[in-house]
Amino acid sequence: MSDLETQEAFAPGTAPGEGIAFEILGDAEFPTADMSLSIGPAHPATHGVFRIVLEVSGERIKSATPVIGYMHRGFEKLAEHRDFRQIKALVNRHDWLSGFSNELGVALAVEKMLEMEVPDRAQWIRMLMAEWNRILNHLMFVGSYALELGAITPMFYAFREREDIQHLMESATGGRLHFTYNQVGGLKVDLPKGFMRQSHGLSKLLRSRLPDYKDLVLGNEIFQARTKGIGPLPADVGLSIGVSGPTLQATGVAEDSRVTEPYLKYGEIDVHVPVGENGDSFDRFYCLLHRIEASLDIIDQIHDHMPAGPVNQKLPKMVKAPEGATYVRTENPLGQLGYWLESDGGRTPWRLKMRTPSFSNVQAIPYLMQDTLFPDAISILGSVFFVVGDIDR
Amino acid sequence: MAATSLPGTGLLKGLGVTIKHLFREPSTQMYPHERPDLAPRTRGVIALMDENCTVCMLCSRECPDWCIYIESHKETVPPAKEGGRARTRNVLDRFAIDFSLCMYCGICVEVCPFDALWWSPEFEYAEYSIDGLLHEMGRLREWMDTVPPPPQLDEGAELPAEVADAIGKVEQERELAAAKEAEAQQAAEAPAEGGGEKAAAGAAPKQAEIHVEAGQIDQETYDALIAEGKSERMARAKAKAAWVKKEKARLRAEQEAERGGAGGGDAAEQPAAAAGDAGDGDAADTGEAADAGAAPAKRRLSDVEVEGDGEIDQETYDALIAEGKSERIARSKAKAAWVKKKKQEQLDQEEGG
Amino acid sequence: MMESASVTAEVIVAQAVSIFDVGDGFVLPVLIKLVFVLALFFVLPLVGGYLEHKAMGRMQARRGPVEAGPFGSLQLVADGIKFIQKEDLIPRAADKWVFAIAPGVALVPAMLIFLVLPFGPGVFALDLELGLFYALAASSVSVLGVLMGGWASANKFSLIAGLRAGAQLIAYELPLILAAIAVAVQAGTLSLVGIVEAQANFLIPGTEINLWFVFPQILGFGIFFVAALAELSRPPFDMPIGDSELVFGYMTEYTGIKYAMYMLTEYAGMISMSALTVVLYLGGWQLLPGVPLPGCEAGGGLFDCSPVGVISGVLITIGKIMALVFVMVWFRVAFPRLREDQLQRISWLVLIPLSLLNLAVITVAKVVF
Structure with a gap:
């Protein structure tokens, strides 16, 4: 059993298990070839057309390359070919x-x-909507992350909540996902x-209803076993x-544009930024779930502050x-969103550069996935919250 | 979550949450059996009020997907008054929205200055063939029946301009009435006749109040409709309606002439036009229309006829060529500039003379 | 030698007679039994599947199937018809023969277990002397089908899933069998009918109180149930399927009727494992410990029954099976999936030592009392 030769008995293209090179070695050592495993572009855990090429040995990941x-x-x-309304x-x-x-x-x-003064009421409504949108987004990830770890139920609960919020936002904006409620100088129409x-x-x-998620997901021992200490950043x-x-x-x-560089009226209210300790999958999910609570706190404050008046000009x-040019950054649900807007005075921007949070977040994936197990890769992938459209733009 | 909890409590809590939901009413909407309760602002399908469309093409131009197709022709309308000038008017021949391209951004509805486009929450118009998603004018008009009234605004909202105006007016009137009442009380023996007279004078007779016996048809309308290929029945009905309308207009004109208050009709029309313009805070978009209404006496460039015969404005042409535009574009723009210049000159002359 | 032979003879004599053994012929009883087993095999998994659909739906704040049949009860039938109509795809790189027979290899053992499962007084096809041994042996063959499917699909995800399933089988067969052995020791027989009878006759030493084996062997019951879940790849031990990481694992490349066969295997496995648990720990067709069925005389009110007794016995068994299926569904709804190495750790470091402890305690107790 010591003949060190690669078997090529099968004609390529026809053989079962084609492409796998066999090496038969002595009993003392049994080296195996690494397998390259392509997660995506169509894989349920990537929720979109995102691809990661893993080099795995057994279930252990040697390297991960996002594509x-x-x-x-x-x-x-x-x-560059659309006016600002479009x-x-x-x-x-x-x-x-x-x-x-x-x-x-x-x-x-x-x-x-334009150095335009936006009416107060418009700013407060924008904040209210932005926070509801944030919850909408986070609920989606609460559901999908649990689903990636094998728990199906939180997804349904999250979608029940999302349905309610979408209904609410639809009543004001007319949209459930693509709201198009803003306009330069305020909002399209009042609430x-x-x-x-x-x-x-x-x-x-x-x-x-939030305690349900904590009991069902965050407090679950299996969930903790799958996330604690996984992919610490x-x-x-x-x-x-x-x-x-x-x-x-x-x-x-505790970096959050709403606190460190307040826009709209975030400077006038308390914004709580939940932080983790280890930067592992569990902490990422913990922050996500507690950001929902923080957003609810903000929403309650907005309810108390809402002034009357016009919403547009x-x-x-x-x-x-x-x-000229300007850069504006906002705290999007997934992280910092920046728009670099350069104009030559025309009706369309000369350049609109996007700094999208998902794009930056997935850059951490090769670092996080190094030397983890394959199921952990899914746990990491899900916890670095991203939207594929936001990566690829 | 307590860090020191017994192992397994997390699992039990999870079981508890799920079993709790077993005995709750599911949150499913039984969709085909139950209709979803959609908000009036829901962007379901775009409806067209074709009477309101002036073929200004704003929607078509602003559409990010270019999925609105409009075709029209110009028609010359004979002068309304003796000795007046014939006007041209755009007649809508085709208005189609391709919903297979539409991304439901709502810009067309937003920019429409004459409220010809509306959102309806209806959403059940899926088709087996993609061609079926191209809704032509008739179909778009049918959606109009499903358009709900817009919702009332929040308590903190600023009132729409026309509502604010109306409230202001009512308040003024109330103040006036209160003042009158006070006057009347002071002079208790003399009944306030002025008020009654004023009311009678103020109420310009509306078309509906004038009764006209229907029965005849308006031959002109009838012929026009038949020529358009409408059925005889429909043409007859419309022509009848047209006759009644005409008769009413005639009668009213007579009444007004008798009364001598010739300004009444104009006065009634002007506020209506103003209210139409101020719709939904889109006043900025309707700037042109508002201008026209505000200064009817001033002649505009478009009212001046200039015969152009290929002359171009050399200055504009050179400037455009220098900017690197193509010759064709430069030539056409320069031509337009020449016409404009000529018009301006003519207008200045007229005003000066 | 003589002694052991006589013991065997005694056990054989003690075997119960199936109600399907009608007449003196050979063919007729065999035909009836075949029909019985096949009917059970095709009907009970559907009932279990319907229960899963509905219970899972309600626990997830939705309704489950509602359109097909009354309250959606024919949904799985409709699904079956759909699966039959679907195109049967075999990947070009697949090992065609292995790929084709793998679902059958998984399905047939799941069907064979139904041969020995007792559903009521006399309601079983066969009462094998080594019934428990046979059932456990047959149940572990199914994994071979999974392994074959995983290998033959020529898909990396399927391959990982097949290997996971194999590792899972090895890890969980041991606690499963060790827990079952403890029951066999306590009952003194490997015959499933005999075990039910032993439970009806088991009294707490020194008292007159009848108990099922679940009470003295609560530990064994837990181990057996968890191991059964793992062996069936049910959540939270569904790594070989792992829809979000392995894209349905060994079933990735399967379509149509072959896929349906895997699914049927899973649901049949749920039923047969629940039935085994009922027989081993929950007193078979007894309503409550020490309560004889109506119209039954022999064996603590479990045998020689009138038709009423037979029917109520069958209903009680199926009720218990469905209750256990419900628990499996409940776990699926509430828990995320473990990782393969965590699963192995639970098995080798927790379940196997505990099951050995359980076996030792039961054996000592059996000798002492």
Whole structure:
């Protein structure tokens, strides 16, 4: 049994198990070939067309290489040929779970260039909507992350909650996913009657349902066994890679644009930023779940603050940003979203560069997946919260 | 979660949460059996009120997907008054939205200055063939029946301009009435006749109040409709309606002439136009229309006829070529610039003279 | 030698007679038994599947199937018809023969277990002397089908799944068998009918109180049930399927009727393992410990029954089976999936030592009392 030769008995293309090279060795050692395992582009754990090429030995991962771009739609180029009203309908599609926050970023950028004063009421409503959108997004990930670890039920509960929130937002914006509610200088139209009451009731209802998620997912021993100590990300590595949002907060860095660089009226209310300790999968999920609670707190404060007044202002027929450039960053549900807007004074931007949170977050994947087990790769992949459209744009 | 809890409590809690839901009412909506309760603002399908469409093409141009197809032709409308000028008007021939391309952003509805496009929450128009998603004018018009009234606004919302105006007016009237009442009380013996008179004078007779016996048909309308290929029955019905309308208009004009208050009709029309313009905070988009309404006396460039015969404005042409535009574009733009210049000159002359 | 031979003879004599043994012929009883086994095999998994659909739906705040048949009860039948209609795809790189027979290899042993499962007084096809041994042996053959399917699919995910299933089988066969042995020791027989009878006759030493084996062997019951879950690849031990990591594992490349055969194997496995648990620990067709069935005389009110007794016995057994199936569904709804190495650790470091302890305690107790 010591003949060290590669068997090539089968003709390539026809043999069963083609492409696997056999090496028969002595009893003393039994080296095996590494297998390259391609997760995606169509794999349930990547929720989208994202691909990671794993080099595995057995179930142990030697290296992980994310392959992106399957869903590149050329947003930045498209934006150069759209006026600002049309861009709003465009950008709420790159991170389709945070439509409102995306369009908010563009609106803020244009307003900043125009040095436009947005009515107070519009700013508060924008915050309210942004926070509901944040919860909408986080609930999706609470459900999908549990699903990736094999728990099916939280997904259904999360979608029940999402349905309620979508119904609420639909009553004001008309959309369930792509809201297109912002416009330069404010909002398209004011809230419908009874919205505040419903919003208040929903925030109460959600608060009463949050313990279910903690019992069902966060407190579950199997869940903890699958996530604690898996894929720890040190704070300095996280910062150097450029991760943001729950992924960064899990490392213990309380970086959140709403606190560190308040936009809208976030400076006037208390924003709690939950942070983790170890930066592992468990902490990332912990931050995500507690950000829902923090957002509910913000929503309650907004309910108390909501002023009366106009929500938009008269715009010229064609909004044109003055010549120049600006950068606006907002705390999107998944992390920091930045828009670099450069204008030559025309009706369309000369350049719109997006700094999307998902793109930066997935950069941490090769680091996190090194020397873990294959199921842990799924646990890590799910906990570095990303939306594929937001990576590929 | 207590760190010191017994092993297995987390599992038991999970079992508890799930069993709790076993005895709760499911949150499923039994969709085909039960209709979903959709908000009035829901973006389901776009409805077209074709009467309101002026073929301004704003929607078609603003559409990010270019999925709105509009075809129209110009028609010359004979002068309304003796000695007036004939006007041209756009007639909508085709208005189609390709819902297989539409991304439901709502920009077309947002920009429409004349409220011709509306959102309806209806969503059940899936088709087995993608061609079926191209909704033509008739289909878009049918959706109009499903458009719900817009919801009332939140308590903190600013009132829409026309509502605020109306409330202001009512308040003014109330104040006036209160003042009158006070006056009347002071002079108790003399009944306030002025009020009654004013009311009678203010109420310009509306078309509906004038009764016209139907029966005749308006031959002109009838012929036009038949020529368009409408059925005889429909043409007859419409022509009848047209006759009644005309008769009413005639009668009213007579009444007004008798009364001598010639301004009444115009006055009634103007506020209506103003209310139409101020719809939904889109006033900015309707700037042109508002301008026209505000200064009817001033002649505009478009009212001046200039015969252009291929002349171009050399200055514009050179500038455009220098900018690197193609010759074709530069030429056409320069031509337009020339016409504009000429018009302006003519207008200045007229005003000066 | 003589002694052991006589013991065997006694056991054989003690074997119960099936109610299907009608007449003196050979063919007729065999035909009836075949029909009985096949009917059970095709009906009970559907009932279990329906229970899973509905219970899972309600626990997840939804309704489960509602359209096919009354309350959606024919959903699985409709699914079956759909599976038959589907195109049968075999990947080009697959090992065609192995790929084709693998679902059958998984399905047939699952069917064979039904041969020995007692569902009521006399309601069983066969009462083998080595019934327990036979059932456990047959149940572990199914994994071979999984392994074959995983290998033959020529898919890396399927291969990992097949190997996981194999490792899982090896790890959990041991605690499963050790727990079952403890029952056999206490009952003094390997015949499944005999074990039910032994439970009806088991009294707490020194008292007149009748108990099922679940009470003295609560530890063994737990081990057996957990090991059965793992052997069936039911959540939280469904790593060989792992829909979110292995994309349905060994079933990835299967379509149509072959896929349906794997699914049927899974549901039949749930039924047969639950039935084994009922027989070993939960007193078979007894309603409550020490309560004889109506119209039954012999064996503590478990045998020689009137038709009423037979029917109530069958209903009680199926009720208990469905209760256990419900628990399996409940686990599936509530728990995430473990990792393969954690599963192995649980087996080798927790379950096997505990089952050995259980066996030792039971054996000592059996000798002492």
